[in-house]
Structures are given as C-alpha cells and as structure tokens.
Amino acid sequence: MTVTECAAYLRAHDGYLLLTHKSPDGDTLGSAGALCHALRRLGKRASLCPNPEITERYLSYVAPYLGESRTGETIVSVDMAEPKLYPKGFTGAVALAIDHHPSNTFFAEQTLLKAEKASCGEIVLELIEELLGAPDRTEADLLYVALSTDCGCFQYGNTDAAAHRAAARLIECGAEIAPLNKELFRSFSFARLRLEGMIFSTLHSERDHQLNLAVVTREMMRESGATEDDCDDLANLAGKVAGNRVAITVREEPDGKAHASLRTDGSVNATEICALFGGGGHKMASGCTVDTDVHILAAQLLEAVNAAWPE
Amino acid sequence: MTVTECAAYLRAHDGYLLLTHKSPDGDTLGSAGALCHALRRLGKRASLCPNPEITERYLSYVAPYLGESRTGETIVSVDMAEPKLYPKGFTGAVALAIDHHPSNTFFAEQTLLKAEKASCGEIVLELIEELLGAPDRTEADLLYVALSTDCGCFQYGNTDAAAHRAAARLIECGAEIAPLNKELFRSFSFARLRLEGMIFSTLHSERDHQLNLAVVTREMMRESGATEDDCDDLANLAGKVAGNRVAITVREEPDGKAHASLRTDGSVNATEICALFGGGGHKMASGCTVDTDVHILAAQLLEAVNAAWPE
Numbered sequence: 001m002t003v004t005e006c007a008a009y010l011r012a013h014d015g016y017l018l019l020t021h022k023s024p025d026g027d028t029l030g031s032a033g034a035l036c037h038a039l040r041r042l043g044k045r046a047s048l049c050p051n052p053e054i055t056e057r058y059l060s061y062v063a064p065y066l067g068e069s070r071t072g073e074t075i076v077s078v079d080m081a082e083p084k085l086y087p088k089g090f091t092g093a094v095a096l097a098i099d100h101h102p103s104n105t106f107f108a109e110q111t112l113l114k115a116e117k118a119s120c121g122e123i124v125l126e127l128i129e130e131l132l133g134a135p136d137r138t139e140a141d142l143l144y145v146a147l148s149t150d151c152g153c154f155q156y157g158n159t160d161a162a163a164h165r166a167a168a169r170l171i172e173c174g175a176e177i178a179p180l181n182k183e184l185f186r187s188f189s190f191a192r193l194r195l196e197g198m199i200f201s202t203l204h205s206e207r208d209h210q211l212n213l214a215v216v217t218r219e220m221m222r223e224s225g226a227t228e229d230d231c232d233d234l235a236n237l238a239g240k241v242a243g244n245r246v247a248i249t250v251r252e253e254p255d256g257k258a259h260a261s262l263r264t265d266g267s268v269n270a271t272e273i274c275a276l277f278g279g280g281g282h283k284m285a286s287g288c289t290v291d292t293d294v295h296i297l298a299a300q301l302l303e304a305v306n307a308a309w310p311e
Numbered sequence: 312m313t314v315t316e317c318a319a320y321l322r323a324h325d326g327y328l329l330l331t332h333k334s335p336d337g338d339t340l341g342s343a344g345a346l347c348h349a350l351r352r353l354g355k356r357a358s359l360c361p362n363p364e365i366t367e368r369y370l371s372y373v374a375p376y377l378g379e380s381r382t383g384e385t386i387v388s389v390d391m392a393e394p395k396l397y398p399k400g401f402t403g404a405v406a407l408a409i410d411h412h413p414s415n416t417f418f419a420e421q422t423l424l425k426a427e428k429a430s431c432g433e434i435v436l437e438l439i440e441e442l443l444g445a446p447d448r449t450e451a452d453l454l455y456v457a458l459s460t461d462c463g464c465f466q467y468g469n470t471d472a473a474a475h476r477a478a479a480r481l482i483e484c485g486a487e488i489a490p491l492n493k494e495l496f497r498s499f500s501f502a503r504l505r506l507e508g509m510i511f512s513t514l515h516s517e518r519d520h521q522l523n524l525a526v527v528t529r530e531m532m533r534e535s536g537a538t539e540d541d542c543d544d545l546a547n548l549a550g551k552v553a554g555n556r557v558a559i560t561v562r563e564e565p566d567g568k569a570h571a572s573l574r575t576d577g578s579v580n581a582t583e584i585c586a587l588f589g590g591g592g593h594k595m596a597s598g599c600t601v602d603t604d605v606h607i608l609a610a611q612l613l614e615a616v617n618a619a620w621p622e
Binding site (some may be wrong): 153154156158160161162164167172177178181183185186187196200201202203205240245 | 451464465466468470471473475476478479481483488497498499500507511512514520523551552555585616
C-alpha cells in the first residue's frame with residue numbers, strides 16, 4: 001500500500017481501534033497518539049487499545065487517546081512487526097498495519113510498510129500530510145516523541161537525512177522540542193541515577209580502557225531503590241568509557257543467577273566468548289546466564305576475553 | 312556583509328590565517344577546519360592560528376589545518392564575538408569575522424554575522440555552498456562537529472528547524488555521523504565516569520526530588536583521577552533528576568574554598584539566594600564562592616532555598 005492509498009483507506013473507514021506494541025516505546029505510542037488525534041480531526045471515532053505495559057514515562061502523552069475497549073470496527077496496528085507483539089489482552093484481526101520494520105510479516109489485511117524509515121512516526125507524518133495538509137501542534141509533539149526516541153535523539157545509527165528533515169518539518173508545525181528533549185533525554189529517575197552512580201564508581205577497566213567491566217548486584221539495586229523500570233540499557237554503560245572496545249556487564253538476577261552481556265567492536269567475538277558459558281547472540285553483542293556468583297562470572301569473563309584479545 | 316559578498320571576498324584574497332576563540336569548542340574548531348579545507352580546495356593558502364587551549368577531544372579533527380604562524384595576509388576569525396576571545400598568543404587586526412553571536416562587537420574590518428543561526432557551522436556551510444557548490448566529505452564531517460556540539464546533539468534550546476535541515480544536508484554530502492556521535496556524545500573519560508559515579512551515588516534529594524544537591528570534594532577528584540578537563544558541565548548533573556526544579560552543586564576548589572552553582576526553573580530566584588553568599592548571576596543560574604567547608608555551604612544553601620520555596 002502507498003501512503004496515498006493508505007490515506008484513502010483511512011478516509012473511507014471509521015470506528016478506529018489503534019494497537020500499540022508489547023513493551024510500548026516512544027515510537028509506537030507517539031505514532032498511534034498522533035494518528036488518533038488526526039483521525040478525530042477528520043471527524044472519525046478513534047481511540048487507542050488499552051496497553052497495560054505503558055510506562056510512566058509515556059503515559060501523559062497518550063492518556064487523552066486511550067480507550068477502554070479492546071475492539072473496534074477498524075483495527076489498525078502502529079509500529080508492529082508481527083502478531084506476537086499484540087498488546088496484552090488483545091485478540092482479533094488487524095485490518096491495517098502501519099510499520100517500518102523490515103521484519104514485518106504482513107499479518108494484517110492491508111500493510112503500509114516503509115522499511116527505509118528510521119521511525120514509524122515519519123510514516124504517520126506523511127499520512128497526516130496527505131490527510132490534513134500538515135500535523136497540528138499536538139500531533140507534531142507526538143510525532144517528535146516517536147521520531148526522537150526511536151533514533152536516540154539523532155545519535156543512533158539509524159539517524160539519516162530524512163529523520164532530520166522530518167524533525168525540521170515537525171518544528172515548523174509547532175512541535176515544542178525543548179521541554180520534550182528535557183523530559184525524554186535529560187531526565188532520569190533518582191533511583192536510576194543512584195544506580196548508575198554505584199556502577200560507575202565501581203567500574204573496572206583494563207588494557208588502557210579498551211576493556212571495561214560493570215557489575216550490578218542485588219545489593220546495589222536495593223540500596224539505590226531501582227526497579228526493572230530503571231534498568232533500561234544498563235549493558236551499554238560500561239561501553240561509554242573513551243577508548244572502549246569490549247564492555248562486559250554482569251548482573252545479579254532476582255533468583256541469584258548471574259547474567260552477563262558482552263558488547264564488542266568486533267575485535268573479540270562476543271558469540272564465541274558467551275558460548276563458553278552456555279550463551280549466545282551476535283558477534284558484537286551476546287549474553288549468557290550462569291548459576292554462579294556475579295563476581296566469579298565477571299572474573300571468568302575477563303579471563304576469557306583477555307585470552308581471546310587480538311595481539 | 313551577505314554570504315555572497317563574503318564568498319566574493321574569500322575568492323579575492325589569499326594567505327588566510329583562521330582564528331578560533333579562547334577555550335575553543337566544537338563550533339569554532341569545526342567551522343574553522345571546514346573553512347580552511349574549502350579554501351585549500353579553492354587553491355588558496357590557508358591554515359589555523361595555533362591555539363594552545365585546544366583539548367584532546369577536538370585535536371584530531373583540526374590537526375591537518377593547524378599552522379605554526381600567528382600571522383597571515385588575511386586574518387579571519389570564526390565564531391568569535393569580541394577581541395577578548397582571541398586565542399592566547401595572537402595579536403593583530405582581524406580582516407573578516409564570521410560569527411553567529413548576537414553580542415558580536417563588529418571588531419573586524421568586515422563582518423558576516425547571522426545571529427539567528429544555532430551554530431557558526433551553518434554559516435560556513437552556506438559559504439562553502441556559495442564557493443564550491445557543496446562541502447566535500449571532510450568538510451561535511453567538520454561542519455557536523457560544529458553544528459552538533461553547539462546544539463548539544465539537537466537537544467539544547469537553540470535547536471531549530473534550520474539546524475536539523477543543515478544536519479540533513481551534511482549527511483547528504485557524506486558526513487559520517489555515527490562515529491562522530493559516538494565520539495562526541497557517547498564517550499567519556501574513565502575519570503569523568505568515576506567522578507560522575509561518586510557524585511550520583513552521594514546525591515541528596517528533597518521535596519519529592521524537586522530539590523537536588525551534588526557535592527564535589529577534592530577527595531572525589533583525587534580518587535577518580537579527574538582533572539579540570541573532566542569537569543565540563545558538572546553543575547548540570549543534579550538537575551538530571553526527574554522532577555527537579557532547583558539543583559545545587561557545591562564544589563571544593565583547589566584552594567579549599569567552596570564554589571556553589573544554583574540552577575532553577577525560575578520558581579526560586581537563584582540570584583537572590585546567591586546574593587546572600589556574596590555571589591550573583593541570572594534568575595535561573597547563579598553562583599557564589601565562599602571561604603568555608605563545602606558541606607557547610609551546602610547545608611546553608613539548602614536552608615536558604617527551602618526558606619524561599621514557593622508555597
């Protein structure tokens with residue numbers, strides 16, 4: 001389906017139930033919120049399907065659009081690659097999928113897929129331009145949430161010229177990016193900052209900072225007051241050290257087991273190292289879980305990585 | 312002077328010495344480096360005036376353009392608002408100033424000032440487009456350094472649609488933004504991360520995280536191995552707490568005095584608080600230096616802020 005065809009479809013139908021994906025992120029929520037707002041501007045009935053996993057971080061953005069029903073006349077999924085990702089509690093058939101994942105399985109009756117886009121928000125922007133000329137301020141804010149979170153505020157590898165042009169367009173349509181950037185990228189829970197503090201103040205570094213190790217214990221979780229919600233992206237902290245090539249993060253799980261994540265620049269094969277401990281993954285990012293003490297697994301991983309270090 | 316007039320000027324002269332400002336940042340260095348490269352492509356002699364304050368962070372970007380001479384036939388300053396900001400060791404007259412600071416004092420014989428631009432890099436981009444059609448890859452990288460650092464990778468308040476459009480243009484001209492973003496925004500010295508770790512793991516928070524206090528002692532500096540180079544922006548760390556309205560940072564100076572920075576959302580007047588301790592500044596950002604122990608000044612500031620808290 002093209003954007004023009006999809007816009008015609010949206011004009012022709014009514015009674016929209018919009019689905020966001022499991023473990024919803026800024027892109028699925030911002031895109032669905034903006035689409036819902038635009039459909040209402042078109043005079044349509046539209047709401048978001050309840051998604052019990054929406055976190056505090058994003059709730060206020062989508063609260064005005066959240067419905068109570070899990071069904072509708074026209075069910076549209078936003079930023080969803082496959083039915084496994086339906087929000088908890090939803091069963092049914094999807095009429096239209098709007099997505100940017102190359103892995104989309106074409107599970108819906110109709111699909112608008114633009115796999116070259118950094119975010120689903122950019123596709124919804126094009127749809128709204130086709131339907132209504134331009135997003136209004138509310139939609140521009142929501143689409144900025146979608147776009148900026150999916151490309152790590154223009155830092156991640158998926159950031160391209162089109163992503164920057166979409167941001168420029170949203171600003172021109174009235175997106176207030178200063179408070180959004182502060183909320184989304186410069187603001188962290190107190191518990192998260194305390195936990196990061198403990199991790200960084202105990203960081204271990206070898207080989208002129210090319211090899212870095214972070215250990216996260218249950219004791220640190222307790223002392224900082226951090227919950228699972230505060231643990232996004234912990235495996236990337238050790239890799240922030242200037243000069244880092246291999247970052248090891250070992251975390252004590254609630255059941256006492258040790259879970260390790262290995263991130264490398266490719267010089268050391270992360271899959272091979274983690275295979276030694278019964279784990280696996282990709283060459284540059286792998287993991288393993290072992291029923292042992294975190295410090296013991298950390299020492300063993302350091303030894304294995306050092307043994308595999310390219311001379 | 313317009314961009315077209317400035318381009319004509321650059322075509323008509325030769326023997327360029329490019330000045331970067333005191334305490335050089337990414338914008339002055341990236342802009343001057345890109346302009347130097349473009350002038351050389353035009354067949355001109357051009358180099359950057361030595362600037363002893365260039366930090367490790369930026370040295371590799373500008374090393375190919377750094378000259379040894381502090382004089383030239385045509386002296387051009389880049390991103391410089393006034394002669395006070397000449398790089399250390401330079402004396403002389405500036406023929407042409409290329410700048411974006413509204414405070415520019417028109418100290419040069421000729422001035423190309425575009426005060427509406429988020430970065431000086433965007434002005435140099437327009438100049439290069441006028442002179443050579445488009446920046447080459449090297450210039451695109453250098454201009455991305457200028458632009459992205461001056462707007463905090465598109466997070467600061469000066470980020471506008473034009474800044475995003477300039478980024479899009481630079482990517483289309485071959486800027487390799489993924490490694491640049493990693494180096495500039497996701498990579499920190501080990502000592503800096505250790506210091507941040509100590510600061511966050513001792514962060515004090517009151518009033519449901521609306522009031523936050525960070526204390527930085529000489530002991531923490533010693534233990535982390537941090538130097539002045541690692542201390543950029545320390546006053547903004549406490550303000551990262553979600554819900555923060557007033558952030559206090561108290562730092563023990565090398566001479567044992569206590570220096571405090573106060574950042575507020577305007578609800579508490581930072582100038583009035585700091586005036587109590589002989590300091591000053593703006594309503595939302597002020598400072599003071601007191602010959603006392605850091606912990607004593609911290610306690611006094613907490614008391615003063617609490618007394619001024621709006622009910």
